[in-house]
Amino acid sequence: MLVSYNWLKDFLDLDIDPQELGEKITRTGVEIETVTHPAEGLKKLVVGHILECEDIEGTHLHKCLVDVGEDEPIQIVCGAPNVAAGENVIVALHGARIAGNEKIKKGKIRGIQSNGMICGLQEIGFSDSVVPKEFSDGIYVFPKDADVKPGEDVYEALGMNDYILDFDITPNRADTLSMEGAAYEVGAILDQNPKIENVVLKEDGDDWTDQLEVKVDQALAPRFYLRKVNNVKIGPSPLWMQRRLWNAGIRPINNVVDVTNYVMLLTGQPMHAYDAKTFANGKLEVRKAQKGEKLTLLNDKEVELDPNDIVITDGDKPVMMAGVMGGKNSEVEADTTDVILESAIFDPTLVRKAALRHANRTEASSRYEKGVNWDNTQKALDMAALLLRNDAEATIANGEIKATDTEKKPAVVKTTISYINKVLGTELTESEMKKIFDRLNFETAINGDELVVTVPNRRWDIEIPADLVEEVGRIYGYDNLKSTQPLLAETHGGYSEKENHIRRFKQIAEGQGLMEAISYSLTSPEKAVRYNLEPAAPIVEVEMPLNSSRSAMRENLITGLVDAASYNMARKEDQLALYEQGRTYDHANGEFNEHEHLAALMTGDVLDANWQHENEKIDFFYLKGLVEDMLTAVELDPEKVIYQPVDNVPGLHPTRSAAMYLDDQYIGLIGMVAHVVTMPDKAMRNHEIYVYELDLDALIPMLKDGMKAKPAPKFPAIERDLSLLLDKNITNQQVVDVIKSAGGKYLHQVNVIDVYEGSHIDAGKKSISYKLTFLNEKDTLTDEVINKAMTKINDDLKEKLNIIVR
Structure with a gap:
């Protein structure tokens, strides 16, 4: 405003x-x-009276002789199409400063001396949006009745000395x-009482109320008042009114439209003026629009009305979108003689939604949606009629139509002086408190400590005691409130146990060379359920999303990392090692749930290309090693993690992915991003991208307090190799499980050292070689003990998995 x-x-x-x-x-x-x-930076702008105006042959220019209050008129060359003799105009003299700090000098135009410049409003700093349309492409011409004289500064006449x-x-x-x-x-x-004048209106025309049958849905318009003015002469508004409108950012149109805008600025009550011919059939109805109805608005925009739009109709077709903008078919035009004025209260929610729905937010709709003062509905209507009688020679018809007239009583808020003082930390007395509410023009009643405040309808934002506290605080002065230490229970800084565990996981990921990424919690419904072993249903969707790609809450973190990978790869960054720790969301079991997860994404080479080492590509096993290192660092045994192949997880490769279980509890997924995700994306095409996601809500309860260290073993370990020939469908996990169950208590570690599939072995077979490490931390192991364990391992492999020990 x-x-x-x-x-x-x-x-x-x-x-x-x-x-x-x-x-x-x-x-x-x-x-x-x-x-x-507005006048800041401007200089030597005066009123000029054009005495003579001659066309310059062969050009669009005019040679003008202008009286600027000096001894002799000055000659100015002007190219404006609306310049003419007899006009009072804005003149920038030699040495003047206009908008943009541009200096005006004497000079020659087409060989003709020009000693200044005749200006349009835009050239002296006015916005295009407020310049009257008749002057938008030319110079400004003062109205004939404007009290201006040649040589006077223009600032006061144009409202620029404000x-x-x-x-x-x-x-x-x-x-x-x-x-x-x-x-x-x-x-x-x-601390002043504003002088707010009431309107005293005298009607001087015939009664008109029986000429119009008005039907209004009270739920849509709890107040709907109409007046009629006759014999209106359409023309420009008085200059004083135009000044106030353009200083408020509103373009003057004509004396009728300008009155409605002026009254809205003055009282806050939006108004509308209809050409009375619009309701020649004698009917006016306020209702919701019907499906398929259309309306061309005053800004020439045709809209298809929604069934939830409030419309004013002539009993048949819409003539206005209520609270937003009038229709072209009811516009006040140059030949209008009779005008019907409307002052109403419309449902604010429906007005707001209509303005948003049709992308047509106006000064009126912005007020209706926030609320207006019900006490000014009548005042605005009477003031508009009075101004039209004064400025448009109108006759005010006798009577008004109040189709709906719902009463709104002032709010009464009860509280105590001690409560206000306690919240603000003040010691205001009863008289000081009353003085503050008197300054606000609120009626108060004080009985001991009890305070009852009657809030006028113009302050519809005040409803509860806390609102009164705010009013007292701001009028008393926030700077006057004493700074005191709040009396609260002592709190200790630091992180919770869960936060410390989460930070530990993040530190480990960063120590492994991963860079933290932060992605949106909102994604598309399709991406929300990717990379989940069992997606929760239904997903959490946003009621009013900004766009379809941000309409659902994520159920995984990998989606955001894959989007980050696409963004980076499109910019030639192919070596990526990213992680994100954050929350995922679901609506499982009828409840909204949040879960702490950690995810990582890697692609490219393990190390940057260098002559000192061979290049190694990131693969499933490299990422699996990082997961195992992380579990080891938080005191969880990676040997106990079971990797279960999965082939139906959306977004993951069907043969290079696995679900991870620890102590029979699902803890996450690991694998390669599927080709159906990477191939459509030009940046990610032909790249192998590996990801994992851990459920920290499952892992954190398994963690032990702290990390314990123990000395290195005093006795040497013994290693044995084991080469096996087995069917392709037997997994490594199955083999390792058998080896560990048969290896005895001294079997310390099992590692795969070689895998072969090819022409040198039977079809459908594969060869895997293992290194078995045995260790007794309290004594030296003997060959007898090791041989016994190896025999047991060989026998169980043959018996349980039909494996050939080579």
């Missing part, structure tokens, strides 16, 4: 510097974004979206 300092003076006795006033208002809770002076305070209003303070509301706010800050 752009608030004119000079207009505020109509309500308050202001002798405070506008910049200082802006600071005071900001400190009480309504931020003043800027305080601007200060404009930009109220950056939050939705809860929509009461300041009017000059009266701003005056009440500034008055409370400066």
Whole structure:
């Protein structure tokens, strides 16, 4: 809301510097974004009267003789299409400064001397959006009745000797979206009672109320008032009104439209004016739109109405989208003589949704959606009629139609003085507290400690005691509140046990050379359920997503890492080692759940290319080794982890992926990203990308407190090799399980050292070689003990898995 300092003076006795006033208002809770002076930087701009105007042959230029209040008229060459003799215009003299700090000098144009410049409003700093359309492509011409004289500065006549305070209003303070509301706010800050005048209206025409049958759905419009004015003469508004409109950021249109905008700025009540011919059939109805109905708005935009849009109709077709914008078919035009004025309260939710739905947010809709002062519905209607009688020679028809007239009583909020003092940390007395509410123009009743405040309808944001606390605090002055230590139970800093465990996992991942990534928690429904062994159903979807790719909460972290990989690979970064620790979400068992996960992604070479070593590609086993190192570092035994092949996890390769189980509990997935994911993406195509994801909610309860160290064994270990020939469908895990169960208590470690499949062995077979390490930490092992264990291992492999020991 752009608030004119000079207009505020109509309500308050202001002798405070506008910049200082802006600071005071900001400190009480309504931020003043800027305080601007339209005339700042401008110089030597005066009123000029064009005495003569001649066309320059062969050009679009005109040679003008202009009276600028000096002894002799000056000659100016002007190219504007609307320049003519007899006009009062804006003249920039020699040495003048116009918008953009541009300096005007004498010179020659097409060989003709020009001693200044005749200006349009844009050239002296006005925005295109507020310049009247008749002057948008030419110079500005003062109205005939404007009280201006040649040689006078133009600043006062154009409202530029003002200060404009930009109220950056939050939705809860929509009461300041009017000059009266701003005056009440500034008055409370400066301890002044604003002068708000009532409207005294005298009707001077015939009764018209029986000419129009009005039908209104009270749920859509709890208040709906109409007046009629006749014999209107359409024309420009008085210059004083135009000044106030463009200083508020609104373009003047004509005297009828401008009155409705002016009244809205003054009272905060949006209004609309209809050409009375619109309702020639004698009917007006307020209802919801019907499916398929269309309406061309005043901005020439045709919209297909939604069944939840509120519309004003002529009993048949829509003529206005209520609370948003009028229709072309009811527009006040140059030949309009009779006007019906509307002042109403519409359902704010439906107005907001309609404006959003049709991308047509207006000054009116922005006020309706935040709330308006019900007490000004009648005042706005009467004031608009009065102004049209004064400025458009209108006759005010007798009577008004109140189709709906729901009463809204002021809110009554009860609290105590001690409660307000306790919350603010103040010691305000009863009289001091009452003085604050008097400054706010709130009626108060005090009985001992009890405080009852009657809040006027213009402050619909105040409903509960906490709101009163805020009002007292900001008017008393936040700077005046003492800084005290809050009386709370003592708290100790630091991380919780779970947070410490999570940080430990992250430190290990970083120690392994992985770089942390942070991705969106929102993704598409398709990606949300990828990389899950058993996706939870239903997924958690957002009610009003920004777009379809951010409409569901993720159920895994790998999706975000794969998106990060695609982004990096598209920029030629093919060596990636990323991890993310974060939360996943689901709606399992009818409840919304959050889970702590850790995921990693790697692709490319283990080490950058170098002459000192052979290149090694990242593969399943390399990533599996990182997982096992991480489990070892947190005191979990990786030997107990079982890797179960999976072939139906969306997004993972069917033969290079596995589910991980520890003590029969699922702890995560590991594998290669499937070709169906990488191939459609040009950046990831032909790259092997490996990922894992661990469920920290499952792992953390298994962790032990701290890490214990023990000395290296004093006795040597003994290693034996074991070469086996087995069927292809037998997994390594099956073999290792048999070896461990048969190897006895001294079997310390089992490692695969070679795998072969080829022409030198039978089809359907494979050869695997293992290194078995035996260790007795308390004594030296003998060959007899080792041979006995190896015999047992060989026998069990032959018997249980039909394996040939080579």
